[in-house]
Amino acid sequence: MGNMMRYAGNVYSALLSLYPFEFRVRFGPEMMQLFRDCSRDALEKGEVAVLIAFCIQASRDLVVSLVRERGREIWSWPVDADHPLMTMVDALLIPSIVTGNLMALGPILTLLIQGMPAIDAPIDQFMLTSGMFSFGIGCLTVLASIVITRLRPTARLWVKLSA
């Protein structure tokens, strides 16, 4: 259970990097502390189900607030909004996060819902190949969105310096 909590904390910490740079720097440590406090609470109740329920709730909250904060950052940034570089970075960011997650999670969800096929069962080669491709491209897109997120503050600095 303790390992599960540590693992959840590490995943949450990694996902915090998707928030806008300023927001992450200002509130990231506090959010992480809050996540630890809440998961410790769940752990004290002694049930795995409570911890899982909390992790699901925290994931949903993360997705909703992430979209909201990204939206706020993109739409209420009058200084840089018209700059082509910022527009390009912004235009790439949200679609890459959404598409990447959908493509990476799609095959996993399908496997979870339908179950793992038996080893001797006939496998539709096309479905398997396309699923693997989708997963691979999805993972690459998630990686790309993380790179773009990291690139954003640099692009912003570059825009400021060149202005």
Add this chain to the structure above:
Amino acid sequence: MATKGKSKEPVEHLLPLTPAVFHILVTLADGEAHGYAIMQEVNRRSGGIVRLGPGTLYGAISRLLADGLIEESEERPDPEMDDTRRRYYRLTKRGSEVLASETERLAELVRAARSTKAVRKLRPA
């Protein structure tokens, strides 16, 4: 952050408040608190109906700071007993005004709803 400079906006422009923001302001009206305490108190006050996750809570706190409704407190209620990494927040004068205006607005709404036939009929004796 993106919403800097909004603190001069008239109080009425900030209304209506979202349920999360309203609950946070009500919690801070009783005294300064850190994120975890706010989360617990909002959960308790709302009878578990409003559950703030870390993202929602700090998103709201970020907007409240930018609008000048709350501020970070430098003091610690009990530095020896508390984790120094925690940040405490407290209501500003402007925050109190906004909370009072929103409370009044909601009270008006409740009065108006109670005066309707449908609600009068359903109200317990």
